[in-house]
Every structure is written in C-alpha cells, then in structure tokens.
Amino acid sequence: MKDFMALYQNLVERCFNNCCNDFTSKALSTKEEFCINSCSDKFLKHSERVGLRFAEQNAEMMARGAQR
Amino acid sequence: MSFFGAGTQQRGPAGAPDQARLGEAAMELEAVSDLFNRIVSSCHAKCISTRYAEPEINKGEGVCIDRCVAKYFSANEKVQERLQNAQKQGGGVGGL
Numbered sequence: 560m561k562d563f564m565a566l567y568q569n570l571v572e573r574c575f576n577n578c579c580n581d582f583t584s585k586a587l588s589t590k591e592e593f594c595i596n597s598c599s600d601k602f603l604k605h606s607e608r609v610g611l612r613f614a615e616q617n618a619e620m621m622a623r624g625a626q627r
Numbered sequence: 628m629s630f631f632g633a634g635t636q637q638r639g640p641a642g643a644p645d646q647a648r649l650g651e652a653a654m655e656l657e658a659v660s661d662l663f664n665r666i667v668s669s670c671h672a673k674c675i676s677t678r679y680a681e682p683e684i685n686k687g688e689g690v691c692i693d694r695c696v697a698k699y700f701s702a703n704e705k706v707q708e709r710l711q712n713a714q715k716q717g718g719g720v721g722g723l
Contacts, residue, residue, distance in 0.1 A: 562660070577677050600682035605675060605692060608684065609667050612696035617659075620700065 574598035662703070670695035 578594035579587070587595070674691035675684075684692070 578679065594679045597679035597682040601675060601679060601684060602671065604682075604684050605671055605688075606667050608689065608692050609670060609696055610663070612693055613663055613666060616696060616700045620704075 570599060570602055573602065666696055666699050669699065 574595045578591050578598055581588065581591070670692050674688050674695055676688070
C-alpha cells in the first residue's frame, strides 16, 4: 500500500513538473491535459516493461549463480 | 547476492522457519524492491523523451528500456564484485 502511494505521488510530481509550465490560467489547458495523460500512461507502460525485463534478467542471474 | 532461494532453506527443530532466515528474506525482498524502483527511475530518465507526444512507448524507447535494464544489472554485478574484492583486501570498509 505504501509502495502504491509512493508511486502515485511520484508520478503526479513527475508529470506536473514536466507538463504544467503555464500559469496564466488556473485550469489545465487541453495541451497540458494531453501531456499529463500521456505522461501517466507512458510511465505505467514503462514500469510494466521494466518489470518484464527485470524478471528475465533476475532469472538469468539466478541460473548463472546456480551453475557456479 | 542471492535473489530468492539461491540456497536451501534451513528449518528449526519443530519444522518452523528460522527467525533469522525470515529476517534475511525480508531484507532481500526490500533490496529487490529498491533495485526495481531505481531501475524504473533511471531508465525512464535515460530512455523516455519528456515531450510526452504520445501515450504509447515507441519502438526506439522500448529497445532502449530493454538494453537499459540489462546494462543496469551488469553494472550492479560489476560493482558487487569490486566491493567484495575491496572488502577482502581492505579487511572491511569502515566497519560495514
């Protein structure tokens, strides 16, 4: 649960810092909204892919360790 | 560094898992989790363009991520080796 909260807060900060730079208005512009949506989607997909490769590399490493 | 079960599990007299082993496993889980988060963060900084032009990961970014993870693991192993050698030679790194 704590991990999920950390992930969520991290993501919000990351996307906000990157996408929201125009403070002439209080509301999110369409461009900013699109950017935030892309940012979150991309990060989650990235995280998923890293997870896959991580598991592969981990398995390889354990197999190598077992061989020694 | 063993990630989950590169050794046999030892059991106490009544068949209950050793407390020390549980502690070790908890520490290892935390280490793996920490490693994963660092890799996600580092590879995102290195591979994903911050323009966020599209919500999908394009082919170039995908390939970059794959290579990034592999390299991170290799770097991890290398540093581990160096650290172990340094510890053997120096007789301990400041009481670690």
